[in-house]
Amino acid sequence: MGVRPRDVLLNGAARFSSLRSSLRKVRDRGKEWDDDRRIKRCLEYVETRREFFTDERIQEATILEVGSGMHVGLATLLLACGAKKLINIEIDADYFHDEAGFYEKLCRRAQEDGIPVSWPPRGLRLSADGSRVEPDPQYFELHLGENAARVRPPAGSIDITFSVAVFEHVRTADMSTVARSLFEMTKPGGVGYHRVDLADHYFRKSNPFRFLENSPMEYSLMYSNRGSSSNRLRMDDIERIFRDAGWEDVTYSDVVKFPDVEQFETFRRRFHPDFRDRDPEMLRATSVMLCLRR
Numbered sequence: 001m002g003v004r005p006r007d008v009l010l011n012g013a014a015r016f017s018s019l020r021s022s023l024r025k026v027r028d029r030g031k032e033w034d035d036d037r038r039i040k041r042c043l044e045y046v047e048t049r050r051e052f053f054t055d056e057r058i059q060e061a062t063i064l065e066v067g068s069g070m071h072v073g074l075a076t077l078l079l080a081c082g083a084k085k086l087i088n089i090e091i092d093a094d095y096f097h098d099e100a101g102f103y104e105k106l107c108r109r110a111q112e113d114g115i116p117v118s119w120p121p122r123g124l125r126l127s128a129d130g131s132r133v134e135p136d137p138q139y140f141e142l143h144l145g146e147n148a149a150r151v152r153p154p155a156g157s158i159d160i161t162f163s164v165a166v167f168e169h170v171r172t173a174d175m176s177t178v179a180r181s182l183f184e185m186t187k188p189g190g191v192g193y194h195r196v197d198l199a200d201h202y203f204r205k206s207n208p209f210r211f212l213e214n215s216p217m218e219y220s221l222m223y224s225n226r227g228s229s230s231n232r233l234r235m236d237d238i239e240r241i242f243r244d245a246g247w248e249d250v251t252y253s254d255v256v257k258f259p260d261v262e263q264f265e266t267f268r269r270r271f272h273p274d275f276r277d278r279d280p281e282m283l284r285a286t287s288v289m290l291c292l293r294r
């Protein structure tokens with residue numbers, strides 16, 4: 001498929017963090033922080049996590065989230081559901097939205113959905129003027145600006161690990177360390193639920209497999225530094241990495257596959273040889289829930 005000069009330029013600029021945040025601002029112009037959209041998504045996320053974790057398992061659990069993103073709304077609601085402690089590891093140091101109004105609205109909506117949460121919620125402290133929140137270290141351990149491949153909570157200290165749309169962004173070279181470290185920190189009998197988005201984030205609608213057309217070198221030249229760059233691991237790669245890290249119980253749930261097989265085959269003919277001849281059923285998945293049990 002070849003490299004596109006515009007993408008090589010954007011990727012070069014994204015190498016420098018100040019330029020990366022400017023590029024992000026340009027990209028997100030017109031998409032201002034939207035409380036309602038984020039709250040809606042957060043409530044959907046908590047419902048799915050409760051379904052997988054079960055309310056019984058959440059009680060008194062120490063839960064670790066990888067890549068919490070811009071706020072700790074989901075973690076706050078899991079504390080409200082009975083978790084003892086939330087550990088969040090987020091590689092982006094700038095990511096902490098601390099506006100009290102957002103969390104207050106979230107808690108109100110969560111209450112309407114039957115989540116037993118008060119204001120201020122357990123785990124968040126209000127600033128003197130009530131406009132900001134800060135995480136209470138008794139309930140939260142935030143590792144902002146840290147890579148999940150480097151942070152190592154004590155072995156056997158975690159009941160549940162989870163992430164939402166994060167593993168596809170972890171650098172390929174870091175994936176086995178992340179898998180190993182999640183294995184070591186999880187208690188025997190503990191679980192992990194990690195939603196992985198396997199689609200090309202830049203061409204999701206027109207061709208969710210477009211990035212599989214590039215050689216590793218081409219992809220790296222165009223995307224390696226950019227925010228939504230992917231490691232392009234497929235579901236069988238991820239399973240192998242986790243098994244090699246020691247997890248025996250590695251399964252998938254809620255596997256979403258591209259529905260139009262004929263169209264998929266048209267896309268597949270253009271894949272780079274590294275991907276083209278692999279099991280088409282593995283390639284066709286666009287989103288999965290990776291389920292781990294220690």
Ligand SMILES: C[S@@+](CC[C@H](N)C(=O)[O-])C[C@H]1O[C@@H](n2cnc3c(N)ncnc32)[C@H](O)[C@@H]1O
Binds near residue numbers: 066067089
């Ligand atoms: C697509 S966002 C998802 C954020 C959030 N989970 C959500 O669903 O809104 C991926 C997040 O993973 C973080 N991330 C990527 N690689 C990481 C790593 N190695 N360690 C920790 N966080 C990472 C990114 O900074 C980003 O916030």
